[in-house]
Amino acid sequence: MRTPIRMLAAGLAAASLAFAPLASAQQKIKIGFITTLSGPAGVIGKHMKDSVELALDHLGHKMSGVPVEVIFGDDQFKPDVGVQVAEEMLKKHHVDIMSGIIWSHVMMAVVPVVTGAGKVMVGTNAGASPLAGKACNPQYFSTSWNNDQTPEAMGKFMQEQGINDVYVMAPNYQAGKDMVAGFKRFYKGRIVEEIFTKPGQQDYQAEITQLRSKNPKATFVFYPGGMGIQFVKQYVQAGLRERIPLYSVFTVDETTLPALKESALGQYETKFWSPDLNVPASKRFVADFEKKYGYTPSFYGAQSYDGMMLIDSAVRLNKGSLADTKAVVMAMRKADYDSIRGPFKWNVNQHPIEDFYLLRAEKGRDGKVEMRIQKKVFDDHKDAYYQDCHMAW
Amino acid sequence: MNLILVFEQLLNGVQFGVMLFLMAAGLTLVFGIMNLVNLAHGSLYMVGAYLMVAAAQWTGSYLAGVALGLLGTLGVGMLTEVIALRTLYERDHLDQVLATFGLILFFNELVAIVWGRTALYTSLPAWLQGHLEIIPGSIYPVYRAVVIGVGLAVGAALWYVVARTRLGMLIRAGASNRTMVAALGVNIRLLYTVVFGFGAALAGLAGLMAGPIYAVQPGMGELILIQVFVVIVIGGIGSIRGALVGALVVGIVDTLGRAFLKPLLGHFISPPAAEAAGPALASMLIYLLMAVVLAVRPEGLFPAKSG
Numbered sequence: 001m002r003t004p005i006r007m008l009a010a011g012l013a014a015a016s017l018a019f020a021p022l023a024s025a026q027q028k029i030k031i032g033f034i035t036t037l038s039g040p041a042g043v044i045g046k047h048m049k050d051s052v053e054l055a056l057d058h059l060g061h062k063m064s065g066v067p068v069e070v071i072f073g074d075d076q077f078k079p080d081v082g083v084q085v086a087e088e089m090l091k092k093h094h095v096d097i098m099s100g101i102i103w104s105h106v107m108m109a110v111v112p113v114v115t116g117a118g119k120v121m122v123g124t125n126a127g128a129s130p131l132a133g134k135a136c137n138p139q140y141f142s143t144s145w146n147n148d149q150t151p152e153a154m155g156k157f158m159q160e161q162g163i164n165d166v167y168v169m170a171p172n173y174q175a176g177k178d179m180v181a182g183f184k185r186f187y188k189g190r191i192v193e194e195i196f197t198k199p200g201q202q203d204y205q206a207e208i209t210q211l212r213s214k215n216p217k218a219t220f221v222f223y224p225g226g227m228g229i230q231f232v233k234q235y236v237q238a239g240l241r242e243r244i245p246l247y248s249v250f251t252v253d254e255t256t257l258p259a260l261k262e263s264a265l266g267q268y269e270t271k272f273w274s275p276d277l278n279v280p281a282s283k284r285f286v287a288d289f290e291k292k293y294g295y296t297p298s299f300y301g302a303q304s305y306d307g308m309m310l311i312d313s314a315v316r317l318n319k320g321s322l323a324d325t326k327a328v329v330m331a332m333r334k335a336d337y338d339s340i341r342g343p344f345k346w347n348v349n350q351h352p353i354e355d356f357y358l359l360r361a362e363k364g365r366d367g368k369v370e371m372r373i374q375k376k377v378f379d380d381h382k383d384a385y386y387q388d389c390h391m392a393w
Numbered sequence: 394m395n396l397i398l399v400f401e402q403l404l405n406g407v408q409f410g411v412m413l414f415l416m417a418a419g420l421t422l423v424f425g426i427m428n429l430v431n432l433a434h435g436s437l438y439m440v441g442a443y444l445m446v447a448a449a450q451w452t453g454s455y456l457a458g459v460a461l462g463l464l465g466t467l468g469v470g471m472l473t474e475v476i477a478l479r480t481l482y483e484r485d486h487l488d489q490v491l492a493t494f495g496l497i498l499f500f501n502e503l504v505a506i507v508w509g510r511t512a513l514y515t516s517l518p519a520w521l522q523g524h525l526e527i528i529p530g531s532i533y534p535v536y537r538a539v540v541i542g543v544g545l546a547v548g549a550a551l552w553y554v555v556a557r558t559r560l561g562m563l564i565r566a567g568a569s570n571r572t573m574v575a576a577l578g579v580n581i582r583l584l585y586t587v588v589f590g591f592g593a594a595l596a597g598l599a600g601l602m603a604g605p606i607y608a609v610q611p612g613m614g615e616l617i618l619i620q621v622f623v624v625i626v627i628g629g630i631g632s633i634r635g636a637l638v639g640a641l642v643v644g645i646v647d648t649l650g651r652a653f654l655k656p657l658l659g660h661f662i663s664p665p666a667a668e669a670a671g672p673a674l675a676s677m678l679i680y681l682l683m684a685v686v687l688a689v690r691p692e693g694l695f696p697a698k699s700g
Contacts, residue, residue: 039501040612043510172672194668197651198676202607202616205405205537206648213398229512229608237517237534237606239524259512259608295511 026096026321029068031311032089033100033304034082034110037074040226043255044102044300045074048124050293051301052099054285055308057292063315070308071095075102079109086110090117096322097122099307102300104128104147104175115139120328124307125300127351129178133385136349138329143306143339144299145272146351146383147175148182150249153270153356153377154220155186158247164189167216167244169207171227172196179222179249185384192216204231208238216244224250229259236263252361253371254298261369264361272354273299273341274373281309281338296370302340313337333393345380349389353380397531402652403645404527408537410644411544415599416617417624417636418551419592425631426568427585429478430486432493434596434621435614436500437473441466441597442604442613443504446513455518462601463594470593474586482585497615505611512610521605540602547598548637555633564588568631620647623679627686629693638694643679650678 033052035045052070061068071093073085082101089095090113098114099122101107107126114121120139123131127147131140158166168183168191170176176196184191192214195207211219219240223231228251235246247268254275257264275286275296285305289297297305310332315322317331335344345353356378359371420434444465449458477496481489517536524532555561563584566574575581600614607613620643628639655671662670686694 040512040608040610042505042611043512046510172676195655196672198672200616202603202613203409205408206402206652209398209401209405210652213395226512226608226610226613229610230606233515233608234606237522237536239532239534255511259514259610261514262516 026066026323029063029066029097029315029320029322030093030095031068031070031308032073032086032093032095032098033070034073034075034085034089034098034106035100035304036077036102037072038076041077041102044125044225044298047255047298047301048100048102048304051285051289051297051305052308054289054292055305055312058284058288059308059312063312064318064320066315066320073100075106075110077103077106079106082106082110083113086113090114090119095119097311097328099311100124100304101126107131111137111140118325120322120325120332122307122311122332124304129383129385132349132351132383133388136386136389136391138350138391139325141310141332141350143310143352144303145354146385147178148185148385149356149378149381149383150270150272151179151182151222152186152384153358153381154247154249154268155183157268157270157358157377158218158220159187159189162189163218165192165217166190167192167211167214167219168194168221169211169219169231170196170222171199171201173199175224176222182384183220183249187220199227201227202230204234205238208234208240211244212238212240218245218247221246221248222250223248225256228252229256232256232260232267233263241266253300254296255300257361257369257371258295264369265363267361269359269361269371270356270377271299271359271371272352272356273302274357274359274371276370276372277341277357279340279342282340282342285340306340309337309339310335347382347386348391348393349383349386350391351383351386353382355379356381397528399653400528401531401533402648404533404541405537405652406645406648407641408541408544408644409648410641411541411548412599412603413617413621413624413644414548414637414640415544415595415602416621417628417640418548418633419595420621421625421628421631421633421636422564422588423592424625426564426588427482429482430489430493431478432490432618433473433496433500434592435616435618436497437466437470437593437596437614438600438603438617439504439609439611439614440469440500441594441600442607442609443508443513443600444469444597445601445604446515446609447508455521459601463597466597466600467590467594470597471586471590473593474589478589479582479585500614501611510611512608515604515609517605536605543598543602547595551595551633560587620679623683625693627683627693629696632693632695635693635695643682646682647675647679650675654678 035048037045075082097120101123102125104126108128111121115137123142125144127145132146170180252264252267252269313336314328314331318327322328341354347353355376358374358377360374361369362372364370423429423431441462445458445462448461449455481492521536523535525535525538527533567584624639624643628635654675655667658667658671
């Protein structure tokens with residue numbers, strides 16, 4: 001009986017030696033990424049998922065030498081499903097960190113679950129105002145923006161242009177009201193009328209007829225996804241494209257352009273990023289994305305790619321581990337990585353301080369309609385809520 | 394609020410109503426005659442739009458796209474009836490709702506697999522672009538006028554088929570007593586397949602006409618389906634005439650509500666209150682209407698005469 005015991009002891013010693021260098025690093029980094037992969041909004045989720053996978057390619061599927069696994073979850077555009085998916089990722093898959101999420105209401109529901117489990121959430125789209133203000137949390141980071149910032153940029157641009165008599169339209173839900181509020185924070189000219197339509201509405205002919213009868217000088221709208229495709233098509237079909245310029249936010253982008261093509265020509269948008277942004281990290285992302293998937297990436301994808309790179313920077317600074325949440329937060333705050341938006345700066349609420357640009361839909365070299373940056377509207381723009389956030393740095 | 398504007402909005406309402414009618418006619422036929430609750434009717438609308446876009450791209454001709462889209466949806470409808478729905482006629486409505494809800498998921502995923510999740514690009518041929526001046530000072534898109542024309546023509550044709558032809562007679566007979574019709578030697582199975590295919594083609598027609606103005610994307614059918622159910626509840630389940638009247642009423646009420654309710658409310662209550670109440674009330678209007686109709690005439694405006 002002596003020999004087996006000795007062998008066992010020798011084996012244990014060898015094993016402990018073998019594992020010793022890895023004591024601080026993990027064997028595998030697990031990231032939970034939630035987005036919407038089904039239904040009409042599934043196209044946004046696809047852009048985000050493809051971008052995350054491209055980020056993994058660029059990282060060689062390793063962060064600081066440790067293999068990375070990303071687990072994707074579908075929130076189906078529903079907060080309760082989002083919470084369910086998050087809990088499954090945390091409890092069953094034991095993910096080290098969470099990321100993703102398109103919608104503000106899903107984010108508001110999921111963040112407490114993630115922070116409650118002692119993990120960090122890296123939001124890559126949703127820009128709920130409470131999370132930038134009163135409800136800010138050290139364990140919540142965003143690589144996108146606060147909802148109000150993009151319409152604020154459009155408001156500032158239209159104010160500077162001296163455009164008066166603007167007709168404002170948005171869907172009748174919280175994000176729609178936020179967009180209009182953000183727009184009016186910087187636009188001080190005359191507003192002819194504010195119209196809130198039913199969320200998910202398909203036909204805007206009645207509203208467009210009313211709009212035409214008021215004869216405004218410009219139209220400002222927020223119609224994300226399918227609503228935007230429908231509104232823009234019908235606006236053009238009503239013969240208004242040339243008569244009343246259309247300015248919008250989150251309406252025309254790389255997820256809706258393939259369906260709009262020429263109908264989008266001349267459309268103005270504001271955004272913090274565009275595929276033609278002249279930043280090395282962004283150019284590499286766009287070029288490799290187009291090569292791998294054969295379509296143009298959107299800002300949804302750029303933010304998600306950025307989120308993965310941010311997580312990678314935290315893993316690197318912590319030498320291959322995400323186990324210590326406090327250390328992860330401190331590392332994330334350094335933002336030691338090349339962002340797709342250029343030099344990266346955090347505000348105190350852990351939302352980026354960033355530039356915003358005016359974009360216009362134009363015909364590209366190959367005849368494809370694409371968004372092109374016209375000018376910078378905001379330099380180092382901070383959101384309107386950070387002063388309500390009392391977080392120690 | 395001038396008269397020209399009211400006239401234009403009425404036209405918009407009629408146009409929306411006509412689209413709803415094409416959907417409602419098929420749904421109400423299937424429900425009235427086959428006693429089948431078909432939640433997947435919106436999927437056939439989506440299939441119509443996709444097939445038309447694909448066929449138009451393939452042939453390079455808009456009209457060929459329309460023809461192939463219609464035939465394709467007819468085929469998909471009949472196939473669905475034979476494969477999936479036949480077994481459901483004897484089951485209760487809850488089973489039918491579950492099974493046809495499953496069909497919605499199936500069709501949405503199928504479309505996403507074949508054409509991708511990004512909405513498809515659609516455009517109008519040059520001869521359907523442009524505007525008409527119906528009365529001086531009022532311009533109206535040609536395409537929407539065509540939609541109204543097609544819808545009303547289909548309505549008339551449908552009335553003729555159901556009221557004046559042998560097929561229509563069988564359909565009406567099948568609605569009142571299917572056992573008796575079968576006993577008289579009519580192939581009721583085949584009749585059902587034909588009726589279902591017919592309803593599918595009408596939904597496909599609505600879908601392919603919606604393609605150039607709406608977003609052609611997975612799940613597009615569910616957005617319109619709820620309004621279509623409101624239409625057939627108001628019109629009376631199983632009645633084509635009810636579907637037509639219900640669709641026009643819903644189309645006009647919804648459109649006028651969206652256009653004029655807020656300014657109208659502004660005369661009675663404070664502007665900020667009207668600002669908040671107007672859009673909310675406008676989007677509820679058709680459901681309020683349905684509630685009133687249900688309270689006054691639980692069978693709908695034109696209940697189908699069945700035994």
